[in-house]
Amino acid sequence: MRSLLITLFLFVLVLLEGCSGEGRKNAADKFYSMEDFAKVKKTDMHYHFNTTDSAIFSLAARDNFRLIGIVDDRPFGLPMKDQQEIAFRLNDLFPEKFSFASTFAVNGWDEDGWIDSTLTHLKYCISKGAVAVKVWKNIGMDLRDKDGKFVMVDNPELDPVFDFLAKSGITLIGHNGEPKDCWLPLEEMIVRGNKNYYSEHPEYHMFLHPDFPSYQDQIDARDHMLAKHPDLKFVGCHLGSLEWSLDELGQRLDKFPNMAVDLSRMANLHIHAMNDRQKARDFFIKYQDRLVYGTDRSVNRTKDVQGFLKNVHDSWLRDWKFLVTDEMIESTDVEGKYQGLKLPSAVIDKIYSKNAESWNLK
Numbered sequence: 208m209r210s211l212l213i214t215l216f217l218f219v220l221v222l223l224e225g226c227s228g229e230g231r232k233n234a235a236d237k238f239y240s241m242e243d244f245a246k247v248k249k250t251d252m253h254y255h256f257n258t259t260d261s262a263i264f265s266l267a268a269r270d271n272f273r274l275i276g277i278v279d280d281r282p283f284g285l286p287m288k289d290q291q292e293i294a295f296r297l298n299d300l301f302p303e304k305f306s307f308a309s310t311f312a313v314n315g316w317d318e319d320g321w322i323d324s325t326l327t328h329l330k331y332c333i334s335k336g337a338v339a340v341k342v343w344k345n346i347g348m349d350l351r352d353k354d355g356k357f358v359m360v361d362n363p364e365l366d367p368v369f370d371f372l373a374k375s376g377i378t379l380i381g382h383n384g385e386p387k388d389c390w391l392p393l394e395e396m397i398v399r400g401n402k403n404y405y406s407e408h409p410e411y412h413m414f415l416h417p418d419f420p421s422y423q424d425q426i427d428a429r430d431h432m433l434a435k436h437p438d439l440k441f442v443g444c445h446l447g448s449l450e451w452s453l454d455e456l457g458q459r460l461d462k463f464p465n466m467a468v469d470l471s472r473m474a475n476l477h478i479h480a481m482n483d484r485q486k487a488r489d490f491f492i493k494y495q496d497r498l499v500y501g502t503d504r505s506v507n508r509t510k511d512v513q514g515f516l517k518n519v520h521d522s523w524l525r526d527w528k529f530l531v532t533d534e535m536i537e538s539t540d541v542e543g544k545y546q547g548l549k550l551p552s553a554v555i556d557k558i559y560s561k562n563a564e565s566w567n568l569k
Contacts, residue, residue: 253501308339339378359428373439384425384448450475469501474540
């Protein structure tokens with residue numbers, strides 16, 4: 208009888224130890240739910256503001272978001288100067304919910320005095336609160352030298368700008384190149400949003416311009432620029448234009464330790480989850496320190512303010528559902544359904560907030 212009691216006692220100890228160990232494991236892998244959405248501090252690092260209308264900031268406060276407004280040198284829409292003035296104004300009005308990235312104009316880039324005037328402009332924008340500087344796809348797709356050749360982002364004439372940013376600790380945000388869809392006919396594009404964009408902007412639909420630099424030319428120039436400036440903090444927009452391959456993106460993140468990417472081509476991440484959910488989830492966990500949440504939305508004047516705000520809120524919720532739950536979700540931008548990644552809360556905190564702070568986007 209005594210030996211039986213001892214055996215039972217030891218069995219209970221082992222069982223309790225096992226339960227305790229499982230408890231520790233669960234404590235290490237905590238998860239958020241849909242109900243936690245508004246409780247968690249978040250940053251959307253990719254917004255474009257074409258108005259000082261402030262309704263978006265009421266929503267941002269309710270949904271616990273800080274917004275990073277990005278000024279760019281696009282040849283359509285609101286001019287760069289007007290975007291910049293809006294950013295200055297919003298930075299004064301909403302310092303707790305807004306920061307901005309400035310940019311620089313490339314007109315006259317090869318003329319005497321361009322570097323000095325550009326650096327003077329950037330120093331002024333930084334003094335007004337700019338936390339980053341954007342370089343846009345017009346370098347590589349629009350800008351040409353005096354001989355008619357395209358100017359790529361690794362052109363030596365641009366090095367002083369990137370050297371200045373690296374020395375100043377200012378992050379460079381880069382939209383270099385386009386998604387691979389850009390080099391396909393409209394009917395062969397995978398993402399609906401790409402079809403809509405390139406039907407409206409045929410000047411950037413590279414399938415129509417075979418004489419322009421190729422997709423690989425764009426990626427190679429960006430990589431060469433980063434290799435020349437290893438101390439430069441860099442955030443590649445739209446998954447670094449490597450949205451089509453987690454393997455290719457992972458290779459760049461391994462090669463360039465100061466490179467992060469935003470998630471603003473979320474539809475491609477849905478495709479990866481459809482094709483191989485475990486691989487997609489493993490990618491997020493492996494590179495959890497290098498991924499920054501961003502949506503690439505624009506804020507314009509509108510008569511339907513509530514409709515716009517609902518659209519933004521619903522979009523933020525869909526992304527949250529994809530990242531924090533393992534529910535089945537039907538895509539709004541590609542054909543098919545996919546399962547949420549259900550990432551640990553520690554990973555979610557990095558993607559939505561901590562990584563933006565690490566790349567000085569705060």
